[in-house]
Amino acid sequence: MVMTLDEATRRATARQDLCSQVKQLLVDRLSLDVDPQAIGDDQPLFGRGLELDSIDTLELAMAVEDTFGVTVTDDDTQSLLSLNRLVDHIEGARA
Amino acid sequence: MTGQPLSAPARAVLTADEIARLLPHRHPFFLLDRITALEPGASAEALKNVTASDGVLAGHFPGRMLYPGVLLVECVAQLAAVIYGSAAAQSSTGDLVADVADRVGYLAEIRQAKFMKPVFPGDQVVFRAQSGPRLGGLISVNGQASVGRELVMTARLAVTELDQP
Amino acid sequence: MKTSYTTTDEEYSALRHHVGLIGYDGAGLVTVSGPQATAYLGRVGTRSVDFLLEGQSTSSLLLREDGTIIAEAIVHCRGTDYLVEIWPAQAAEAVAHLLAAATAFAEVTVEDAGAQYAVLAVEGPSSFQIAQKYLDFPIASLAYRSCAAVEWGGGTVTLSRTGITGEYGYKFIVPSGDASRLRAELLELGAVECGKDALDICRMEVRFANLEREHTGGPVTPFDVGLQWMLDAGQDFAGLDALEESRRQPRRSPVCWVADAALETAPPQGTAIEAGDAEVGVVTHCVWSPTLDRFIGTAVVDGGVAASGQDFRLAGGGTAVRTISAPFLTATSLGLPLG
Incomplete structure (x- = not known):
């Protein structure tokens, strides 16, 4: 079903709020020299993009578990392909 | 007498000789004296007696011997290797100890290491390590060291998983 | 660069499942050397090269x-100089820009x-076997x-591991005189010639921006195409002041979308996107994904x-499109060990 402008706005506000929290968490826990608001929603986390490494991944997984109570395991590596994918994973696990 | 109650050091779950079957480390880099509690794959506790005859103290520092902080971190890393080595031994042989030293993982990260108090010759250091989340071949390890009731060091490490046989 | 050699489907399949050969005809190449080379590149480009080592x-x-x-x-970074490489469509303007910018630096040769x-x-999951x-x-x-x-072949080739399809990719920068011989050899080794259209699909699927095609008709800023991560913090690059000014203005954000199966033709660039009856955005680029159908x-x-997960509609036909979280799909090479 296509959303009305109201529905689209309401949903986007909640989603953007969660994205902002995750961006802030990334910057804080991984001590990145990046303005969290400058991280794009579809920005890749590895390789191109934030250029995290596998050691950062473990830290990121722990941060997500501490903050959102959501675990990230080896079965969830698809969730680490972009910030949006990670937020999907958190949203999905909390729903 | 100092007036403090005398208590015997905790009983060994693994002796130094048994630790040596789990770890590839040898003198002068074999650091743990005794494992006093062990849950393979999950957590462990170890003792280390710091002694003035340790060659490292001759250089760290002349006239002011104290145990190097980085070696306290290394003790936690070796304790982590005991946690995972004993799990591997148990799953392949059913015993806590087997010759698995050649499969030891590597230290991948030291994060948030804090040294609260210096450690001197004569101190008996108790190390505790606990295995945390694992992802992508890495495991996080929480570690701490204490002398008596005082915490002397805390650190979080990441280590690589053991090579599969 | 040609758009296609055989069919886009065949070429796409080579890139995603085997190995494709890409001829970057007209690519821009500029060498930068001299004591101020690093400073020059840090000014003319958005990322610092201060810590770039030889071979990176x-x-x-x-x-x-x-x-x-x-x-x-x-x-x-080649040790004695830097070699700057630019996508063919942008080569003319970029090379002129690089040459002009050098005049502000006394000790740089561009x-x-x-x-x-x-x-x-060569790009594709088995490209590494050829590069090896x-x-x-x-x-x-x-x-x-x-x-x-x-x-x-008697000369020096710069072989680098970079690519735009998300698959393993290796690039050969070869003396012009040897190029046709190298091309023949790579074809002989099993690489399939691929044109721009197949590359464009792969690139979209892994959400690498195609600056030649993704826009709304005019120039774009890094924020318009989600490339703001390429702006190094603390780097005083050309264009920084204007960007900071433009960030204070409200602007539209880039999103990725997948169309409903009912959509029969690609909506042209600029097609309005609606929520309810309101126009909330425009299409900037669209391709057919054979894998996603x-x-x-x-x-x-x-x-x-x-946001990701929004249900919008294309103006005109009214086909539903849903915004998704990039990338659209995972490259075949991911999870495939090298060697």
């Missing part, structure tokens, strides 16, 4: 003073090397975004509705 490559954006993108450049070299690439034949060390040691000098694309939408 990085990508950087070249911006106009107004903060809009001229091109994405790949900078290879030369157009486009005529001296040709650029050929040109290296005397294990291919796994040539890390992503690194380069090596390779002796081949759908039209997929990018759009810019109003900040207030920009």
